[in-house]
Amino acid sequence: MTAGTRASKESVDGPANQDEGALQSGHRGRPSSGVESTAVRGASRRRLPIIASISRLIDVEIDGKTVRAPEGSTILDACAGLGVDTPTLCYSESLAPVNACRVCVVEVEGSRVLVPACSRRVEKGMVVSTDSDRVRHSRRMVLELLGSSVDMSLAGPDVARWNEVYEVDAQRYGPPAPASAAGERDRRRPGHHEAPDGLTAANVAQPVKIDDELYIRDYSRCILCYKCTQACGEDAQNTFAISVAGRGFDATIATEYDAPLTDSACVYCGNCIGVCPTGALMPKSEYDMRQDGTWDESKQTTTRTVCTFCGVGCNLDLHVQDNKIVRVDSPKDHDVTHGNLCIKGRFGYSHVHPAFPGD
Amino acid sequence: MDLRLSSATATDAERSAVDALLGLPDTRWEGGDREDAADARIARTGAVQRARRTELLPVLHAVQKAIGWVSWGALNYVSLRLTVPPAEAYGVASFYAMLSTEPQAGRVIHVCDDVACRIAGAGAITDALRTQLGEHPSPSGACTFLDSPCLGLCERAPAVLVQRTGLDADLAIAPASPGHVPGLLAAGLSAPDYPEPVESIPQAAGPDRDKLRLLRRIGVVDPTSLAAYREAGGYAALDRAMDIGTQALRDEVTASKLMGRGGAAFPTGRKWSAVAEQSAQPHYLVCNADESEPGTFKDRVLMEGDPFALIEAMTIAAYATGCSYGYLYIRGEYPLATARLAAAIHQVREAGLLGGTDILGRGFCFDIELRRGAGAYICGEETALINSIEGFRGEPRNKPPFPVAVGLFAKPTVINNVETLLNVLDIVVDGGESYAAVGTPDSTGTKLFCLSGYVKMPGVYEVPFGATLRELLDLAGGITGSKRLQAIMLGGAAGTFVTEDALDTSLTFEGTREIGASLGSGVIFVLDDTVDLLDTLTRIAAFFRDESCGQCVPCRVGTVRQEEALVRLGRPSANGARGDDKALLADLAGVMSNASICGLGHTAATALSSALKAGLLDNAFQRADAVRTGAAGAKSATTSAEEER
Ligand SMILES: Cc1cc2nc3c(=O)[nH]c(=O)nc-3n(C[C@H](O)[C@H](O)[C@H](O)COP(=O)(O)O)c2cc1C
Ligand code: SF4
Ligand code: SF4
Ligand code: SF4
């Protein structure tokens, strides 16, 4: 069996089969949901590591060049194999693709609309263009639409590069509208909105949510990539403390009724922080230093070590500035953690630092 | 899954609303309050428990109905009962316009201000309500009001829906007027005598009565009586379908060349065969009755006037595709159609034609569950609809996989529109070939059109495919108002604006394609030359901004930017130059149609692009600029447009 078919087997057939029992014994004899829908979402998303040697290879044409890609891999993988730079925002190797941002779209011959490279699997004889006018236009527009509505200043060097490559002009939508009051965006009624005046560009600017000393949520920077909800939910933590709430442009990442994190189901694993691509979720330590103007990545070192709290063996990346741990991450490509940690590994480092000067 | 809930608890009323639907909780785990020590060790988890999530929307509806909003305590109890994390339950509750996650007045008056109603005086109703209740009515008051997208009553515009807390059913009132307002606000609001659906079918009173096929029973056969339906030949089609067997049945449908009437125009025979051939079991049938495309009301008239026919047609579809369970997903704003269907399903079940294991003595078992939407146009998109039934947010899924392979509960699923399904009855009785003889070679059978706006007799019309736009306007008694045609919105808000020179277009799939339009959901919304088209288009832009699910960037932000740019276009411009905003709109149209996930984003710019391309807004622009250059520089474009009428 090839890795490709195994991937789809596990995500479609596996849980579906397990659920046969549930279907029969579902509430009041009704058909039932749950695992199966997870499987659907998984069907296009979850991927197993692809072992090229046991996968059937199929020929795909990308930008006029033929590549052999393992069956079950995505267009994004195939592009990477060719060294083609594909912008991605909502994609992460540790999470099932949600295909929401659409910045990775490519043109596939025979498809009326563009398709997301991050999730569409290669098919035999597929003809893909990654740099046509339509593709460039859509990528530029996605980046512009985000740039004009979200604070992308901490989204990293890749985004800055793509902004150049695709000649993004986020200013042409007008000056930004003033920031919303705290909580206002969390209470908008679905299906209703204030008519715009066209003078300013609507955006998601709002005050930072600070509920505790561990991490902050700055939804002015949120591109609604769904990564945090996946990391908190079925892809890693299974806590489901946060979800997308509301609808359309007024959709937000939220706890129920916008409750403070401290009153929510959050267990402070910080896995959402680890996947957030825009700095919307950030350790409080980092946030405070940025506010003080003391955060300086050029002065930081990163040390990989093993967490000492328990026997699981999670790897930690300790970011240290001025001899102090300022942030803890976990390597995404590590077999044990895939970037995930628990509250102890991510936030339990204060004992390393002397409590009193001179200790 | 171990749920962590806040300390908010449900009131007795909230608990009983939930329990009325789900039964009493049988363990403490699910929210029971027993002190039995053994009970404390019971945990209900796993697939069986998670499977209950499909009850989420019905339960939230029940809470909204009983209490008037979904409180935190009620949500916690619902979460416990169904093992849904509260954050996710909140994500679902906050997705729908008919559910409120904040306290609100017990009676919500939804005033349609969409395309047809706003030119028929909806504004005056809102003004009257505003005068009575103030701009922001108190949540503790008896009544509040909200603007609403199209309520599917456009032939009797303007329309109002009264959503009521407690035992009283919701009410739809159309035509409504400011004169209704005191009654709407008064305490003992009684149900209106709903006009019979046949009144929405002008042809039924005319010489064409005998030519009607899909509409022929409406106004003739009592829609509340199964016996009457059977007397009129009902259930002969199912009998014949079972005589010829599933394969032959699918062959007939394929031979009929029936195409889906829900907007995507997919061949029904192919869809059915694709599902029938899937080895995964079970298969599901879904009837898409979410009809929310502005200007569309045909499915409502069919369901109100001929509910048994839909049930029979669903049963045939289920038989043909091997489904033993079906969902009928009807939009939440259709009180009469919902009541008639619920009563009809009940009667049919009592008669053993649903629910049993031996329908018509052929060993076939099938049942239908009626599901109500809760105010979300996007839930008409088939994969969003599936997510909505499953208890998730109504966000469309990325395709492939398609529902025929991986649909409801990840099983092979047939989804068909109401009108599509009703065609099946005649295909079965007359045979696919003879069905295909009507219409044109590529568009077979008859088609329902929804005429509204400035026509003499608005309503649902049935014609064989091939009739021209002009013929339909003539059937409807011609253009009223100034009698001079400005434009026609063809296919819906996701459709195109066409003008005089399109009047001889044959209204077929291929004919409309030729002029760069589509049939959509059969909307023909007629505007005379007094209508402020800029205002109509601004409403359409606002509609898409409101109804975008928010999942993908092109549509979530693109619909916002489109509305903003359109507002700017309507402003007086210094030198008549609108190039920047026109270019912006073209760019937005490009990314939305190319890169969005679903059809909503793909078509969100279609109507506006077509109007701009046809120069339909040029007059409005000139008027705006004239105001600027003229003495009354301060006047807005809208006022000047109104003055010209
Ligand atoms: C935004 C959107 C809304 C839709 N709304 C409806 C609807 O209300 N009713 C409907 O039958 N189809 C609707 N559709 C089309 C459905 O996705 C689907 O194609 C249809 O139900 C299939 O049935 P048919 O083959 O019988 O037409 C909608 C599609 C989109 C993209
Ligand atoms: S810290 Fe962990 S539990 Fe809390 S919201 Fe983030 S992912 Fe969920
Ligand atoms: S908070 Fe971050 S991870 Fe979560 S949706 Fe927003 S941008 Fe994505
Ligand atoms: S196109 Fe619009 S409605 Fe469709 S998935 Fe994207 S955001 Fe949602």
Ligand code: FES
């Ligand atoms: S990276 Fe592919 S859609 Fe976001």
Ligand code: FES
């Ligand atoms: S009912 Fe108001 S526009 Fe359709």
